[in-house]
Amino acid sequence: MWDEARDAEPWHGPPTWFHGDLTEGNLIVPDGRLSGVLGRGPFARATPACELASAWLLFDPASCEVCRTAVGGDDATSRRGRGWNVSVAALAIPCCRDSVPAFAQRGGRLIAAVLSERS
Numbered sequence: 620m621w622d623e624a625r626d627a628e629p630w631h632g633p634p635t636w637f638h639g640d641l642t643e644g645n646l647i648v649p650d651g652r653l654s655g656v657l658g659r660g661p662f663a664r665a666t667p668a669c670e671l672a673s674a675w676l677l678f679d680p681a682s683c684e685v686c687r688t689a690v691g692g693d694d695a696t697s698r699r700g701r702g703w704n705v706s707v708a709a710l711a712i713p714c715c716r717d718s719v720p721a722f723a724q725r726g727g728r729l730i731a732a733v734l735s736e737r738s
Contacts, residue, residue, distance in 0.1 A: 630666035635667050637662070639663065642672070668696045668699035668703055669700070671686075671687060675729055675736070704733060705734075
């Protein structure tokens with residue numbers, strides 16, 4: 620998976636803003652409708668691949684595909700997103716296992732979601 624991400628065609632579009640932590644704890648969703656996003660960063664501009672973790676963490680496979688399309692993701696963006704997000708999630712598991720177990724568990728869920736998409 621890492622090789623596929625590394626070898627994917629680079630993003631040629633303009634940099635897009637990304638939140639970097641669009642997870643369930645940072646979304647305000649009264650009555651099933653997104654009404655706000657919390658967070659203090661790491662806001663930056665980059666490829667949309669950085670933000671795809673939210674799609675794999677929050678949506679079923681069909682909705683995940685809609686999300687990826689909405690952010691302008693093509694197959695190369697998905698490959699880069701898989702590599703980026705699995706690498707970040709893999710770091711969170713041992714780093715947060717004792718200090719913030721919920722973050723380690725979220726890392727495991729993200730890896731499982733990305734891998735299940737590939738099967």
